[in-house]
Amino acid sequence: MEKMIAGKTITVNEEGYLTNFAQWDKEVGEALATEANIALSPRHWEVITYLQNEHKNDVALSIRRIGKSGLVDIKEFYVLFPNAPLKTATKIAGIPKPASCI
Amino acid sequence: MKRLIILGAGTAGTMMANHLQHELDLNEWEIQIIDERVEHHYQPGYLFLPFDIYQPEDIIKSIAEFIPKGVSLLIAKINKIDAPNNQVVLENGEQLHYDLLIIATGAKIAPEEVEGMKGSEWHKSVFDFYTFEGSLALRNKLREWQGGKLLVHITEMPIKCPVAPLEFSFLADSYFKHKKMRDKVEITYVTPLSGAFTKPKATEALEHLLHEKDIHIESDFAIAEVDNENKKIIDYGGRAISFDLLVTIPTNKGDELMARSGLGDDLNYVPTNKATLQSQQYPNIFVLGDASNIPASKAGSVAHFEAEILTENILRFMNGEPLKEEFDGHANCFIETGNGKALLIDFNYTHEPVEGAFPFPGIGPLRLLKESRINHMGKLAFRWIYWNMLLKGTHIPFVSATMQESGKKFD
Structure with missing residues (x-):
């Protein structure tokens, strides 16, 4: 479905995740963060950039892996993106919701 | 004489030993299977034991009972896999050369x-x-x-x-x-x-x-x-x-052995091609069951479907032919729902579990994603199937290794 955000039209899935990363830019990220009630600090941006790079390299994202990344520990990850940090952070970063293996 | 070694005599390794013993020319290939334990546990039984539905004797047999003649069983602890040199090093220092290795060391808590x-x-x-x-x-x-x-x-x-x-x-x-x-x-x-x-x-x-x-x-x-x-x-x-x-x-996590051998990811699972089941690092290593990192369920049914496809790919590998990219992540699981009923789900990498009939489209007799008594009977019968058919590598009638789409209600 299409969605208007930060003056642009983006395509998202039923859970609100971008389906085309080319439509993402920093303004879109800011606006998605506002929807999640998060004000992005430089620290948030470091994490978002890290997630986007990992996704680009086809690394399966998990809370455990982020905790071991050396960038941020799990406690801080929760402080930055409360409740469900991986889901919130990936949505703001414009990348797919990590599929937990079944 | 060439040597094929299987690490792990659980569900996956035992099935593979049985398949390969039928398929390989035993004058040309020696098959060895290694495990550190002597007991084979029917792991799905761990679910029933706490509720006094099964007793310990229902779920424990000996490993040796299920290893076919023509395959040698070695009870030993493994120190490491020296993959660059095609060797398995035992805890006692003994080195075993292999031409082809199958890793089936499972996962544990x-x-x-x-x-x-x-x-x-x-x-x-x-x-x-x-x-x-x-x-x-x-x-x-x-x-x-x-x-x-x-x-x-x-x-x-x-x-x-x-x-x-x-x-x-x-x-x-x-x-x-x-x-x-x-x-x-x-x-x-x-x-x-x-x-x-x-x-x-x-x-x-x-x-x-x-x-x-x-x-x-x-x-x-x-x-x-x-x-x-x-x-x-x-x-x-x-x-x-x-x-x-x-x-x-x-x-x-996968076995610590993978960390010691430099073969695992951060959870000790072995990076594996999800369609061919070949290790991503070493072409003469194949990975079966819970030990791999493929995005399929960690379940006996998955190992069963994988084993049929892996057997074919191993024969192809031995003959220098290209591998078949055939494994689709097929899983088939009964879900006990209590009061003598169960659900059944059937799915793969790309198709989520939906309603329908199984194994015969439109007929059943098992219903997918619906509670029924016959599904529960299926779950209980499965223990017999496990000991008598699954481990021996016998094909389960009417159930194919890759998932069937017919008979299912996709959107």
Whole structure:
């Protein structure tokens, strides 16, 4: 479905995740963060950039892996993106919701 | 004479030994299977043991009983796999050369990954049921438990048999009803996922059942620690849930051997091509069952379907032919729902579990994603099938290695 955000039209899935990363830019990220009630600090941006790079390299994202990344520990990850940090952070970063293996 | 070594004589390794013994020319290939244990456990039975549905003797046999003639079984601990030199090094220092290696060392629980989980309450009010010891200790606890808050908890994905914690919750509901003490027990299902299961249609059906059985659900819970003193589990966001009895599925990991050998990822699973089952690092290593990192369920049924395809690929590899990219992630699982009923789900990498009939499209007799007594009979019959057909590598009639799309209600 299409969605208007930060003056642009983006395509998202039923859970609100971008389906085309080319439509993402920093303004879109800011606006998605506002929807999640998060004000992005430089620290948030470091994490978002890290997630986007990992996704680009086809690394399966998990809370455990982020905790071991050396960038941020799990406690801080929760402080930055409360409740469900991986889901919130990936949505703001414009990348797919990590599929937990079944 | 060339040598093929299988590491691990569990469900996956034993099936492979049986398949290959039929298919390989034993004048040309020597097949050896190595395990450090002497007992073969029917792991799905760990779910039933706590509720006194199965007894220990129902689920334990000897490994040797299922290894065919023509395959040599070695009971030994392995120090490491020296993959660049095509060698398995045993703990006693002995080096075994291989031409082809199959890794089937499985997955096991690692409660030490969570702070306090293996603390003072371990096997007192904090239990696992993914080991024989844990399952048996839990049986003894449940026999005398007077009730209170029961949490059924998943630490993190992936886990072996992802539906087992749900089944445990349903069976607990049934068990306490039967003991006329359901009103004294509050059951809560605590999961790191956003819902009861990872796929939408099955989540809907399963959450409906949880609701119907008055089982509460706490989702998006990423556990940080078990507080043994105050009997609480606490997540990284600070959310705390108290318990009288905690039944947890700890983090699951592949064998430590992979870390020692430089062959595993951060959870000791071996990076594997998900369609061919060949190791991503070494062409003469193949990985079967729970030991691999492929995004399929960690379940015996998956290993069974993989084994049929892997056998073919190993023959192709030996003949220098290209491998078939055929494995589709097919899984087929009964889900016990209590009161003598069960659900059945059938799915793969790309198709989520949906409603329908199985194995014959339109006919059944088993119904997919619907509770029924015949599904429960199927689950119980499965133990016989496991010991008598599955391990021996006998093809299960009418059930193909790749998933069938017909007979299913996709959108």
